[in-house]
Amino acid sequence: MNKRIISRLDIKNGILVKGISLEGVRNLGEPGFFSKAYYKDYIDEMHFHNVIATLYESNMMFDIIEKNSKEIFVNVSVGGGIKNINEVDKLLRIGVDKVVINSAGVKDPTFLKKLVEVYGASTISVNIETAKVNNKYEVFVQTGRERANLDLFKWIEKVQKIGVGEIIVTDIFSEGKNKGYNINLFKKIRENLDCQLVAHGGAGPKENILEIFQECNVDAISIASLFHYHYVKQDKNKELKGSNSYVHFLDEKEKKGMSILELKKYLKSSGVKVRL
Amino acid sequence: MKKKPLIGIVDTETSNIKSVFYALSLFDVDIVYITSKDEAPKVDAIIVPGIGNFSYVMKKLKDRKLDEYIFEKISNNLPGLFICVGMQILFTKSYELGIHKGLNLLEGEIRKINILNDKGIKVRNVPIIGWSQITNIKDCILFKGKNQNSSFYFTHSFFVDPLDKKIISSKNNYLGFEYCASISKNNIFATQFHPEKSGKAGIKLYENFINEI
Numbered sequence: 362m363n364k365r366i367i368s369r370l371d372i373k374n375g376i377l378v379k380g381i382s383l384e385g386v387r388n389l390g391e392p393g394f395f396s397k398a399y400y401k402d403y404i405d406e407m408h409f410h411n412v413i414a415t416l417y418e419s420n421m422m423f424d425i426i427e428k429n430s431k432e433i434f435v436n437v438s439v440g441g442g443i444k445n446i447n448e449v450d451k452l453l454r455i456g457v458d459k460v461v462i463n464s465a466g467v468k469d470p471t472f473l474k475k476l477v478e479v480y481g482a483s484t485i486s487v488n489i490e491t492a493k494v495n496n497k498y499e500v501f502v503q504t505g506r507e508r509a510n511l512d513l514f515k516w517i518e519k520v521q522k523i524g525v526g527e528i529i530v531t532d533i534f535s536e537g538k539n540k541g542y543n544i545n546l547f548k549k550i551r552e553n554l555d556c557q558l559v560a561h562g563g564a565g566p567k568e569n570i571l572e573i574f575q576e577c578n579v580d581a582i583s584i585a586s587l588f589h590y591h592y593v594k595q596d597k598n599k600e601l602k603g604s605n606s607y608v609h610f611l612d613e614k615e616k617k618g619m620s621i622l623e624l625k626k627y628l629k630s631s632g633v634k635v636r637l
Numbered sequence: 638m639k640k641k642p643l644i645g646i647v648d649t650e651t652s653n654i655k656s657v658f659y660a661l662s663l664f665d666v667d668i669v670y671i672t673s674k675d676e677a678p679k680v681d682a683i684i685v686p687g688i689g690n691f692s693y694v695m696k697k698l699k700d701r702k703l704d705e706y707i708f709e710k711i712s713n714n715l716p717g718l719f720i721c722v723g724m725q726i727l728f729t730k731s732y733e734l735g736i737h738k739g740l741n742l743l744e745g746e747i748r749k750i751n752i753l754n755d756k757g758i759k760v761r762n763v764p765i766i767g768w769s770q771i772t773n774i775k776d777c778i779l780f781k782g783k784n785q786n787s788s789f790y791f792t793h794s795f796f797v798d799p800l801d802k803k804i805i806s807s808k809n810n811y812l813g814f815e816y817c818a819s820i821s822k823n824n825i826f827a828t829q830f831h832p833e834k835s836g837k838a839g840i841k842l843y844e845n846f847i848n849e850i
Binding site: 362363364365400403405427430431434435436437450453454455456457458459477478479480481482483484526527554555556557558580581636 | 650652655656689752762765766767768769791793794811812833834836
C-alpha cells in the first residue's frame with residue numbers, strides 16, 4: 362500500500378487560486394491546465410476546494426469537475442460549502458468520487474452520520490481547519506474565517522466515532538507558507554486516530570515532508586502551492602478563461618516549487634512507499 | 638465487423654456513476670443507465686459501479702427490482718463487471734453496519750478489515766484508501782496486457798471472503814493483511830479496487846472487459 366500525495370486546488374470564480382493561511386488569494390490560472398499536468402505526473406488524488414461557496418460558485422465548480430473527469434482517471438474529491446445530501450448526490454453524478462465536509466458537519470454532526478450510512482465511510486472525508494487560540498488548538502469553519510468554539514481533539518474524537526473514513530487536518534497558521542508541516546501537531550493527532558489521516562498546510566522543504574511520513578505516520582499529504590509554483594511557470598503567458606482578473610505573479614525568490622515526480626522520487630529513495 | 642455494444646450501468650443511486658461513464662466513453666461503445674428493472678432496455682453487458690454502504694445499496698436496488706435484474710442477467714450469462722461494493726453485493730452476506738443479505742450469486746461473506754495483527758496490536762488504519770500493487774494469482778482476461786508494476790486505487794473498509802477460493806483472480810496485501818482484490822467466474826468479472834480511478838492501468842481493464850462482450 363502506497364502513501365498518497367494529493368494535490369489541493371482552491372477554486373474561486375472558476376480560477377485556481379492560492380492564499381496564505383487561507384486568506385488573500387492570488388489567481389494562478391485555469392484549473393484544467395494544472396490538473397492535467399498533475400495527472401500526467403502521477404498525482405494520486407485531486408481535491409478541489411470551493412473557496413467561496415455560493416450557488417453561482419457551485420455551478421462554475423460543476424463545470425470544472427465535469428470537464429476534468431472526462432480526461433482524468435484518479436480519485437476526485439470536492440469540498441467547500443456542501444450542505445445537504447442532494448448536493449452530494451449531484452457531485453457524485455458528475456464525476457466526483459469523494460466529498461469533503463467541514464462547516465456543515467460541525468453545525469450538524471448527524472449530517473455526517475447520514476452520509477456514512479448512505480455512501481460508506483471511505484467516500485466521506487472531513488476537513489478540519491485548526492489554529493492555536495490561547496495555547497489550545499481550536500476548530501475553525503468557513504475556510505478559516507470563523508471560530509467554531511470546539512476543541513480540536515474532542516472534535517476529531519467525535520468525527521472518528523461517527524465513522525468517517527478520512528480526516529484532513531488543515532493547520533491554518535502554516536498553510537500557504539511552504540515552511541513545513543507542523544510535525545508535533547500531526548504526531549499528536551495520529552496517536553488516537555485509526556481512520557485515514559491527511560496532513561494539509563505548509564508543504565515545503567522535502568526533508569520535512571519525509572519527516573511527516575516517518576514521524577507522524579500520516580496516510581496522505583495534501584499539497585497546493587508547492588506544486589502550483591512549479592507548474593505555473595509553464596502557464597505564464599496563457600490567457601485566463603472565464604475571468605477578467607490577472608495572474609498576480611510571485612516574486613522569483615518567492616517561487617519555491619517542486620514537481621510531483623521530483624517529490625515522489627525523493628520519498629521513494631528515502632524509503633517511503635509511493636506510486637511512481 | 639463486431640456490432641457496437643450497448644453497456645448498461647446499473648444506477649445504485651450512491652455510486653460515482655459518471656466516472657465509470659467517462660472511462661467507458663473512451664471506447665467505441667454505447668452506454669445507458671439502468672434505473673429500474675421494468676424500464677431496462679436490452680443491453681450486451683452490465684456494470685455495477687462502486688461506492689455506497691452495502692445495505693443501503695441493496696435497499697436501493699430492491700426498490701426498483703434491480704436486484705432481480707442483476708440476478709437474471711448474470712444467470713443468463715450476460716457479461717458483468719462489478720466494482721467495489723458492486724462486487725460485494727454478489728455474495729451471500731455482509732457485516733457492514735449489521736448483517737445484511739446480498740444477491741448470493743456467489744457464496745461468501747463481506748467482513749471488516751482487521752486493524753490488529755496476530756498478536757492483537759493495532760497495525761492498520763481503516764478504511765484503506767490508496768494505490769496498491771496487486772498480485773495476480775490466476776489468468777483473467779481483465780488483466781490482459783497488465784504491467785507487473787501497475788498499481789490500482791482502493792477505497793474500502795470491508796473485504797470479500799469467497800467460499801470458493803478458485804474464483805479469486807488477484808489479491809492485495811495491506812500491511813500483512815492479504816485479501817481478495819478481484820474475482821472472475823464465467824461471465825462475472827469483479828474488482829474491489831476502482832479501475833476508473835486507477836489511471837491508464839485501470840482504463841486497460843475496461844478495454845479488456847469491452848473486448849469480451
